[in-house]
Amino acid sequence: MLSIGQMSRRTGVKVPTIRFYEQKGLLPEPERTAGNQRRYGPATLNRLAFIRHARDLGLPLEDVAALISLEGAQGAALDRAHDIAHSQQMRLHERIDKLKRLERELGRIASACDGNHDHVCAVLHAFGDHQTCEGEH
Amino acid sequence: MLSIGQMSRRTGVKVPTIRFYEQKGLLPEPERTAGNQRRYGPATLNRLAFIRHARDLGLPLEDVAALISLEGAQGAALDRAHDIAHSQQMRLHERIDKLKRLERELGRIASACDGNHDHVCAVLHAFGDHQTCEGEH
DNA sequence: CTTAATATCTCTAGTCACTAGAGGTTCAAG
DNA sequence: CTTGAACCTCTAGTGACTAGAGATATTAAG
Numbered sequence A, B: 001m002l003s004i005g006q007m008s009r010r011t012g013v014k015v016p017t018i019r020f021y022e023q024k025g026l027l028p029e030p031e032r033t034a035g036n037q038r039r040y041g042p043a044t045l046n047r048l049a050f051i052r053h054a055r056d057l058g059l060p061l062e063d064v065a066a067l068i069s070l071e072g073a074q075g076a077a078l079d080r081a082h083d084i085a086h087s088q089q090m091r092l093h094e095r096i097d098k099l100k101r102l103e104r105e106l107g108r109i110a111s112a113c114d115g116n117h118d119h120v121c122a123v124l125h126a127f128g129d130h131q132t133c134e135g136e137h
Numbered sequence C: 001c002t003t004a005a006t007a008t009c010t011c012t013a014g015t016c017a018c019t020a021g022a023g024g025t026t027c028a029a030g
Numbered sequence D: 001c002t003t004g005a006a007c008c009t010c011t012a013g014t015g016a017c018t019a020g021a022g023a024t025a026t027t028a029a030g
Helices: A004-011 A015-023 A042-056 A061-069 A077-111 A122-128 B004-011 B015-023 B042-056 B061-069 B077-112 B122-128
Strands: none
Touching: A004 A015, A004 A042, A015 A042, A042 A061, A061 A077, A077 B077, B004 B015, B004 B042, B015 B042, B042 B061, B061 B077
């Protein structure tokens, strides 16, 4: 039986966040000691690790909840799990692409200022001036 | 003189967001018509485009505000603008790296399920099982 | 000039995923 | 048995908006 602090240390999820997940229904209500403190079994530890992992991968809590509800499901219902993973992968890919474009532009802006500090800095101008961007956003 | 809707159409910033920026002090309080509606001049249009652009690049509003306050600054003060652009570029680069790692892993998870729908889907397991990840996160 | 459609106004509250703090109680080690 | 860390509940705050209610303004057509 693990205390909430031990759960936190083992999964890297902060204590208030664990309580928050419980409140949101992502974790079951745990047993309590005589003094009202939470005590968790290994199943809940696993589930918390699952949530952590899925969150790290960028899934919103809603999707995590959907995935949890599929626990023990079979057959066609499992297509949902596959869909979630797949659509998240595509979302991620788009975001990466967009961020890469922005990175290039930021590099351009940052270096616009190097060397000539005497006059008006180009950074301020470059942020405002969309014309000079390479791509669109 | 532009209405708030025209400002919105020209910059792509939604109407309520423009009011929100004004409330946060990022945009000056505009003139008003006799009927209390906002009317903007070209300077505010430029500033809104600046904010939009900087936000697109991932700068938090706090940094945008800092940049705005540098308008018309000279000399050493401009190093701040450069710093902001530069540190944002580095933040961005880290995020891209992390997202790329996650993308690889998601791909692995999503494809774990392809083909064999008969039994328990691997997606559910893979999300919970950190062991099988290639990298750390 | 009137009417109708659209745009705008203020204000409050909701979103997501937490995080912080107050003020109090319980547990585990020495 | 005492102390100090960990725990409890509850409320409110974060960032960057977004949504809705209910009222008023503006604009184009007839």
